[in-house]
């Protein structure tokens with residue numbers, strides 16, 4: 075069973091791991107800035123691997139009349155999504171795998187820290203579906219984990235993140251020492267569940283599909299915000 079289906083992990087993820095993601099709020103601000111040039115006050119968006127909905131929340135804070143489809147394969151996350159957005163008739167929540175997403179026309183596709191769970195083949199298929207679904211001018215933004223160019227920088231990045239998670243864990247429980255943290259991180263931070271792909275390859279896939287102005291809009295070690303436009 076995937077650890078994403080284990081509620082202990084969800085608790086640790088929401089309270090300790092997620093708040094430790096470096097520059098997450100800045101990356102969400104950047105997403106909003108990039109939506110601006112589309113010139114639409116409201117639009118149809120899709121949030122792939124929506125989790126408990128932080129990206130959707132940000133989009134709706136800035137563009138409250140937008141219509142969203144939120145997709146996640148984890149029933150616990152879908153429960154959070156229903157609690158938070160279930161009473162809005164402009165929001166559709168789907169308990170589904172990204173790999174099985176059946177796209178309908180939309181203006182913006184966002185995804186946060188989810189597509190890296192897909193194999194390279196499924197990532198490419200997902201990007202193809204996104205490109206086909208977007209109505210120009212449309213935008214795809216993926217805030218995700220990527221591989222880095224070499225094990226030294228890879229290790230530095232992972233250690234930097236573990237230190238940030240440890241600081242958050244101590245904020246939540248000041249009795250937490252390195253030894254107990256090690257046990258928790260061994261249990262809940264499993265980098266082997268990830269199937270990361272390097273940025274250059276993913277940018278190349280996007281350009282080949284026809285995305286324009288493909289770029290990396292924010293990057294800190296293995297955390298990257300990248301994507302592109304589908305222009306008329």
Ligand SMILES: C[S@@+](CC[C@H](N)C(=O)[O-])C[C@H]1O[C@@H](n2cnc3c(N)ncnc32)[C@H](O)[C@@H]1O
Pocket residue numbers: 078092122123124125126127128129145146147148151170171172173185186187188191192
């Ligand atoms: C790290 S969380 C990020 C959630 C949210 N997007 C955010 O930025 O905080 C990744 C989410 O992707 C979902 N996920 C992972 N693999 C998935 C897949 N193959 N299909 C659908 N959802 C998936 C997980 O259930 C989880 O809710």
